[in-house]
Amino acid sequence: MSDSQKAQTLANIVRIRFGDSPVFLNTTQVISGYSLQRSLTGTLSLLPANSDSTSLAGTPGITMTQTPTFTFQPVTGEAFAQSFIRPLSPTDLLPLSLSGTPIDVLFRLAVQSVNGLQNSSMLDTSNRAGSPGFYRLLINLRSLQIAGLLGVRLDAGSQPADSNAKVGGHLVLTIPDSDDPELQAIVVATRRMLGMEEKAQQAEVVYGSGRPSPGQIAILTRPILGVLGQVASEVQVSPDDIKRGHTVPTVEDTKILRRPTVIIHSGDKPPSDNFTVSQYRDRWYWIDAADFDSKLAFSVMQTLLTLAETTTQSNTVVTIPAR
Numbered sequence: 626m627s628d629s630q631k632a633q634t635l636a637n638i639v640r641i642r643f644g645d646s647p648v649f650l651n652t653t654q655v656i657s658g659y660s661l662q663r664s665l666t667g668t669l670s671l672l673p674a675n676s677d678s679t680s681l682a683g684t685p686g687i688t689m690t691q692t693p694t695f696t697f698q699p700v701t702g703e704a705f706a707q708s709f710i711r712p713l714s715p716t717d718l719l720p721l722s723l724s725g726t727p728i729d730v731l732f733r734l735a736v737q738s739v740n741g742l743q744n745s746s747m748l749d750t751s752n753r754a755g756s757p758g759f760y761r762l763l764i765n766l767r768s769l770q771i772a773g774l775l776g777v778r779l780d781a782g783s784q785p786a787d788s789n790a791k792v793g794g795h796l797v798l799t800i801p802d803s804d805d806p807e808l809q810a811i812v813v814a815t816r817r818m819l820g821m822e823e824k825a826q827q828a829e830v831v832y833g834s835g836r837p838s839p840g841q842i843a844i845l846t847r848p849i850l851g852v853l854g855q856v857a858s859e860v861q862v863s864p865d866d867i868k869r870g871h872t873v874p875t876v877e878d879t880k881i882l883r884r885p886t887v888i889i890h891s892g893d894k895p896p897s898d899n900f901t902v903s904q905y906r907d908r909w910y911w912i913d914a915a916d917f918d919s920k921l922a923f924s925v926m927q928t929l930l931t932l933a934e935t936t937t938q939s940n941t942v943v944t945i946p947a948r
Contacts, residue, residue, distance in 0.1 A: 639889075641853055651697065710848050717932055730886065738844075758818065775799070780795045780797060797829055800816055821842075833845060890911055900913065
């Protein structure tokens with residue numbers, strides 16, 4: 626089941642790379658069937674009494690087979706719009722950094738802009754590689770995260786006396802001071818890039834683009850289709866496919882961050898040792914099993930896909946017959 630989900634995600638990334646429509650399937654049922662067969666064969670050779678060649682031989686055997694059956698349901702209509710076209714909420718996205726998810730990977734995948742600093746975009750012909758300031762911000766945020774100087778807090782909303790519903794809370798990004806001079810320099814630079822005052826240690830995160838109000842950080846998040854498009858823009862493709870107009874040139878945003886978010890190789894035949902693999906037309910695409918950074922970023926993307934799923938889909942049922 627896990628392998629099929631990875632293969633589906635990779636297949637959709639490649640389809641988007643070539644301007645094809647992605648297809649999303651939800652696993653609604655898994656039935657695992659087992660069969661056990663036992664057998665015994667024997668031979669008996671009888672010869673005259675004066676012969677010593679009389680023999681009796683037997684061969685036991687046992688065979689066990691497993692035949693899992695998966696039932697898939699295509700995601701369409703409102704569920705498709707809610708899961709894959711609606712932008713991810715910053716309130717859901719940023720707290721993932723508290724679980725150890727690298728914030729630079731998270732932002733590179735799921736954020737289009739921070740205070741007007743633009744991430745790369747596959748379809749933005751005027752600025753496909755994005756703003757250099759965006760990538761420098763990601764490097765600083767990751768350094769602060771590793772040093773424990775980056776926090777996310779959700780302040781609870783207020784509850785009116787005559788209502789059971791809460792007014793939405795505020796998402797707050799905190800950047801405290803550091804006693805280390807080098808880290809403090811990064812703290813000050815990051816606050817400046819985020820539009821914070823030099824001594825301010827926190828700011829409210831709001832959804833939007835451009836310059837926000839004082840004390841706020843405007844983050845424009847992407848929908849899942851935008852997340853997949855980000856990775857698709859960096860897929861290694863054949864130069865002949867670009868020459869023939871089958872796809873656009875690869876986005877080059879690696880001058881500062883040095884490598885694509887997820888390195889997806891292509892060729893006529895995939896290696897046996899791969900993390901996941903998919904075929905599109907007559908060419909294979911895969912992620913190297915020895916590329917930990919790509920596997921980590923791909924797993925973060927899988928987490929975002931799960932996070933974006935709506936409750937309108939059927940729950941997965943796993944059926945295992947008893948023996």
